[in-house]
Structures are given as structure tokens and as C-alpha cells.
Amino acid sequence: MAVGLVLGVIFPDIASVFDRLKIDTVSLPIAIGLLAMMYPVLAKVRYGRMRNEVTDGRAIGVTLVFNWFVGPLVMFTLAWLFLRNQPELRTGLVIVGIAPCIAMVLIWNDLAFGNRELAAMLVAINAIIQIVMFSAFGWFYRSVLPGWLGFDTASIDVSPWAIARSVLIFLGIPLLAGYLSRKIGERRKGTEWYEEQFLPRIGPVALYGLLFTIVCLFAMQGNQITDNPLDVIRVALPLLFYFAIMWSVSFVTAYRMKFAYDHAVSIAFTSAGNNFELAIAVCIAVFGITSGQALAGTIGPLIEVPMLVALVYVALWAKPRFSRVVDEVD
Numbered sequence: 150m151a152v153g154l155v156l157g158v159i160f161p162d163i164a165s166v167f168d169r170l171k172i173d174t175v176s177l178p179i180a181i182g183l184l185a186m187m188y189p190v191l192a193k194v195r196y197g198r199m200r201n202e203v204t205d206g207r208a209i210g211v212t213l214v215f216n217w218f219v220g221p222l223v224m225f226t227l228a229w230l231f232l233r234n235q236p237e238l239r240t241g242l243v244i245v246g247i248a249p250c251i252a253m254v255l256i257w258n259d260l261a262f263g264n265r266e267l268a269a270m271l272v273a274i275n276a277i278i279q280i281v282m283f284s285a286f287g288w289f290y291r292s293v294l295p296g297w298l299g300f301d302t303a304s305i306d307v308s309p310w311a312i313a314r315s316v317l318i319f320l321g322i323p324l325l326a327g328y329l330s331r332k333i334g335e336r337r338k339g340t341e342w343y344e345e346q347f348l349p350r351i352g353p354v355a356l357y358g359l360l361f362t363i364v365c366l367f368a369m370q371g372n373q374i375t376d377n378p379l380d381v382i383r384v385a386l387p388l389l390f391y392f393a394i395m396w397s398v399s400f401v402t403a404y405r406m407k408f409a410y411d412h413a414v415s416i417a418f419t420s421a422g423n424n425f426e427l428a429i430a431v432c433i434a435v436f437g438i439t440s441g442q443a444l445a446g447t448i449g450p451l452i453e454v455p456m457l458v459a460l461v462y463v464a465l466w467a468k469p470r471f472s473r474v475v476d477e478v479d
Contacts, residue, residue: 150451153364157371164369168433176430178365183319183426184326185358189351190255191327194269208403208412212271215399215420216249217278217286223394225290227387229300236301238384240291241432241445246391247286248431249275250422253450256359257422257457261464263414271419273324279427280313319426363450366429370447377444384445388452396421396460400467410471414464421457425449 157163170177224246232239250272258268295302334343367374374381399420403413425446432442 150363150367150454153367154371154374156368158375161372167365167369179362179426180318182358182362182365184323186355186362187255187323188326189355190259191269191323192330192351193348194265194327196328196331198266207406208267208408208416209271209274211402211406212416212419213274215395216275220249220395220420221246221286221290224391225294227390231387232383235383237441238380238445241442242384242387243290244287244431244442245423245425245428245446245449247283247290248279248424248428250419250424254418254422256355257418257461258415261414261418261461262411263418264411267412268415268419271415363454366447366450370444373444374447380444381448384448385452388449389456392421392453392456404471410468413471417464418457423449423453425453
């Protein structure tokens with residue numbers, strides 16, 4: 150994050166350079182970073198086991214409730230509480246709230262030893278819902294709900310194809326690559342070679358991709374962040390509350406429902422994470438790269454990265470309690 154901010158300050162035209170390095174509305178540097186980040190994680194998924202996760206409807210149901218009902222309402226509430234007189238920043242946060250995570254959650258889930266198969270399933274389901282419902286949720290939380298409450302209303306016009314294209318590139322390509330890698334690798338070399346030799350070799354690429362993506366995001370908004378420190382603080386506060394509320398409530402809910410630790414971790418991080426890549430892309434496409442909405446979206450990972458890394462340690466600290474619960478149930 151620091152490297153990205155410094156680059157953005159030293160090279161103030163880097164945002165316009167990045168803006169030219171794109172196909173339609175898809176930023177090539179961001180796409181490269183996300184593909185590198187997600188491919189190794191999705192290559193680790195044992196796709197043959199995903200059928201078992203589908204049968205566990207409770208985990209999927211709980212996560213979808215948090216992702217598509219609790220999360221947007223919490224973000225909407227926090228945005229209006231903290232940013233009532235900052236309409237651009239408030240809009241950026243509302244857009245972030247209606248874009249559940251489909252990318253970085255795989256990294257946090259892996260670091261906390263969550264269930265890869267369940268996380269991949271939840272990510273895929275979220276991606277499909279985003280393609281179909283993102284525009285409808287944007288209309289509801291920007292036009293309908295504020296009107297019911299007597300607040301200012303506005304509209305957001307984003308085509309379903311723009312959302313689908315973003316999801317297909319950022320999730321579809323690495324998902325297909327990960328699936329084909331496992332199928333072809335195990336068929337030609339065997340499972341032992343794939344698990345013990347191939348995966349360790351490509352594993353570090355996920356971290357490099359994550360770091361590269363973060364550098365690019367903050368380089369693109371370096372001037373915006375350093376020139377508007379008060380705006381950063383204004384957006385940071387509701388985001389801190391959002392991540393703390395969403396992660397802890399979903400994690401405790403999973404604990405109370407007697408989920409195994411690895412399932413609880415996947416539920417919690419999927420519930421707390423957001424698809425900032427999509428939110429930023431939408432804000433830039435609709436409002437412009439230097440808009441307050443784009444700034445609010447960019448501040449998202451500034452808070453998400455350290456916050457969810459910290460929550461990885463919280464999850465690992467809580468792991469023994471889940472082990473005891475599972476033993477008692479068994």
C-alpha cells in the first residue's frame with residue numbers, strides 16, 4: 150500500500166496511464182494481478198469434493214443471507230450515519246456494500262485454513278448473483294430505500310453485461326485455469342505429484358499477485374488519497390465498523406450453529422469481504438477515475454487488507470474452541 154501511494158505521488162500521471170491500459174472498462178494491470186492472485190488458490194481446490202459442499206445447504210444459506218441482506222443493509226446504515234453530508238463518498242460505500250467478495254476472500258480463507266471447496270463454491274454463487282442482481286441492488290439502495298426513509302435519492306446505471314464481463318474475467322478465467330490444472334495435472338502426473346510438487350511451486354504466485362494488485366490500486370489513487378486525508382478518515386471509520394460487525398457476527402453465528410472451524414472461517418470471510426475490484430471499476434466507469442466515489446472504493450482495500458489479516462489471527466486463535474465443539478458433536 151505504501152509503495153503504491155508513493156508511486157502515485159511521484160508519478161501523478163500514473164492514473165491516466167493505467168486508465169489507457171485497459172480493454173473497454175477492464176484495467177489490464179488489475180486484471181493481471183487478480184489472475185495471478187486467484188489462480189494458485191483455485192488450483193488447490195479439490196473440485197471433486199465440491200459436490201459434498203452443495204449438500205451442506207446451511208453454510209450456503211447462512212452466507213447468502215449475510216452477503217445479500219445483512220451486508221448491504223449494514224453498509225447502507227453506516228454510510229448514512231458517517232457520511233450523510235458527503236454524497237460522493239457515501240455513494241462509493243453503498244456500491245461497495247452491494248458487491249460481496251469474489252476474489253481476495255480466497256486468500257484470507259486460505260491463510261486461516263478455511264475450507265477451500267466451500268469458499269470456491271460461495272465465490273461462484275456470489276459471482277452469478279452479482280451478474281444478475283447488482284444493478285437491481287444498486288437501484289434499491291440508491292433510489293428506493295433512501296426514498297422510503299426520506300433521504301436524498303439517486304440512480305446508478307450499470308449494464309448487466311459490464312458486471313458479467315468483470316466477473317468472467319476476474320473469476321471465470323482463474324477458475325477455469327485452476328480446474329484444468331488439477332484435472333490435467335492429476336491425469337498425467339498423478340495426485341501425489343500435483344499436491345506435493347506442482348502446488349508448492351505455484352503457491353507464492355498468489356502472494357505476488359495480491360501485492361501487485363494492491364500496489365496498482367493505490368498507485369492509481371495515490372494523489373486522491375494523499376490530497377484528501379480527511380476523506381480517508383471519514384471513509385475508514387464506517388469500513389472498520391463494517392468489517393468488524395460482519396466478520397464477528399457471521400463467525401459467532403457459525404459457531405452457534407455448530408459448524409466445523411473450516412466452514413465457519415469460509416462463512417466469516419466471505420461475509421465480511423467485498424469485491425472492491427468490481428466496485429472500483431463501476432465507480433470509475435460511472436463517475437470517473439478521480440471521483441469521490443472511486444476514492445471511497447479505493448480506500449476499501451486500504452482498510453480491508455490489514456483488518457482481515459488481523460481477523461485471520463483472530464480466527465486461528467479461536468480455532469481450538471471450534472475443535473472442542475466438533476468433538477462434542479461427534
